[in-house]
Amino acid sequence: MLRTLTLLLFLALSVNLGLAQSLDDRLADAEARREALEQQRDRVVAEIEDIHLAMVRRDLRAVGLPGNNVIEHSAMMLEYSESHEQARWVAHVISPEIISGTQYRSNDFRVDPKVPTGTAVEADYFLKELKPGTTDDYNYDGFGYDRGHLAPSADFRWSAKALSESYFYSNMSPQVADFNREGWAELESLLRGYVFEHPTTQLYVVTGGVLTDDLPVIERGINQVSIPRQFFKVVLDLEAGKAIGFLMPNERLAYPIEHYAVSVDAVETLTGLDFFNRIANQSAIEATLDKAHWLPAVKAGDVDPIYPPSLPRGHFNTVQAKQQMGNGRTVTVVGTVVSSRYSRSGNLWLNLDKKFPNQLFSVFIRKQDLVNFTGDPQATYEGQVIAVRGEVRDFNGTPTINLEREGEVRVFGE
Template sequence: MRYLCLWGLASIWLLGFVPTAWSQDLNQQLALALLEEAQLQQQMADKAEEIEKLKLAQIIQDLKAIGLPKGPYNDDFVAEHAAMILAYAEEYEQARWVMHMLTPDVSTGNISRTNDFRPDPLIPTGSAVQEDYFLVETLPDGKLQYDGFGFDRGHLAPSADFRWSQLALSESYFYSNMSPQRPRFNRESWAALEDLFRAYVDRHSDTKLYVVTLPILHEGLPVVDRSVNKVAIPAYYAKLALDLTHQRGIAFVMPNRYCDEPLYTFAISIDSLEKLTGLDFFPNLESGLQAKLEAMSDPKPWLPDAQQQDVRPVSVELLPRGYFNTLQAKNHVGTGKSITICGTVVSTKLSGKGNVFLNLDRAFPNQIFTVSIFADKVINFPYAPHEYLKGKQICVTGKITDFQGTASMAIDNAKAIQFFD
């Protein structure tokens, strides 16, 4: 009986006290592990901050190495920010040019818009301010009433290009990086060009782009009447990019309006833009390489795969009187008149029902003008239209209608087609 009692006491001790000791030991281990995790997270955050600073310093170093734009504008003030360098033209209250770099980090960055628009503290004469674009009044109920002047605060160096760096993205909202852009131009046409370059870097993760953005400034520009600093309103904007890895250069010049023309129609060479602006871009490049890259004007290498088949619409100057290109087709939708449209057949489709569709100048799904040949009319052609016509320059005559937002023409026979050289 004595042994049983001792065994019972021992069992009670084991069951009642040992788990408590174990529990205390595990709590200490867990607390230590959590402390170590917090320390590691802080170390990772510190290292990420260090890496970002090094990347920003590398960008500024690379921009200076390739050379800032040069020109006969000695009064411009050059301001160096974390990830962009700009030349501020006080006469026009905006930058003459802004230079930055578009890196593969843009594909993984996830920092959202900061919208912290503010004057640029580096501009000694003072940059543009909010009152150059709109006024804000606080109503009796505390709500804000905005009185806009009709223009967006259009970014020159786009904020989305810096979404990998909180500092760089925030600095893109300095008013020195803003220019008065028509709303639809800023939000659609200009945004599409910005998207084009980001998509290019996303497809070519082995490269980085040297980018210069500029309003085309010259004497006699109108100003925003109600702006306190009389900010000039550019009629045109330009953006150029250089890819040293793949040896490519391109420039785009776009009017300050909504542009429904394809982006590639605005492409020119960097040389041409230099003649237009009086600026010398990338002056430190080796002369032979500079001449080669700045003479390029083919936009195709910069376009996504879906647009590689696209071609420039025929120049209006090359067309006979009464003939129109595919960009002009939309102007004749629903007129009921017989119109002749010329372009290159870049894509075709033979549907399961035997209908043939020809897209001129821009391929599906970005088509701007489509020719339809319905199944019962295909017999009127001495060839298979979807095969024979692909890649050929043609002019088609008929009435133009709208089909789901695209200018379209249905033709009945081969006589409606002329071959254009």
């Protein structure tokens, strides 16, 4: 009997041990298969990205590049100017893939290995040295300019490879900090926003500095990089048959983005480059400037501030009005009434050139002063170009003139 019980116990232990070994083997096998699947997935994802990058290069060539000495990267193409130590132009696309892209700034600035003559380097923009007693903390001596992206890194956030390559110095140009970080960045964001609003659309973009023989250079830099006075950007929505250009000074922008919008033809005339030269109806597309199609503010009814040289002496447009704010002088400001409203308390607001809440300049008429006007000033001046005279005050950051009587305002030109 004891022998039988011992045998049964041995058999039970053997079965349990075998079962345990079987589970361990099964787990190891499952983990090995999972690792193989993950490796296979990574290979497929990489293959898809490579195909997408190849399609971008194909599409850029298909619309036509503005030069022959083209340097190709994964998702951008450029022509390099050795005499200016920067690209004459950089072409790329803003793909709908940015909507789901997850890549972020890599900041791996470096020379472009494909430029045979060499590119600018870090020491063209600033010097740095380690702080005493540290291994990764530096003192910086900047030369006064940002390394401004021509093709912005954020446009490549769907591809780690393409985003990293956007940090080649061949894609950099010296930009004033207030321009690079404000107006230029706003334009870049506006174009990405266009793709978000048109999620099946791919934009074709070509960007560069306006390079001329008389440009100043970064004197302290090794390669004497030229400092463009202006930058251009041309954009094509091939599906819609629409294109637009922008010409911007290398300085803090005084005017809204729409002020700098021009036809692609205008950029070609200035730069001597021939953009999108393989598309059908090139001439018609590039000659047309449809600001409302591209710029939400214009579509909403905003207008460009009046060109200052066209105004009489002593008159200011709505952008210049901000410079008069708080100085106590009586001045005349000219602009278009694009929106107006009565407040709950019965006061009237007229917004000039840009609608509320983005107005550049406002006119304020108190309820008790409305009796000093013939008829309803809202109906009289809506949509009109008016000249208002008074002291420009600061109302929550907006330059504003308070009108008390009809004689302080007139329809401009009458």
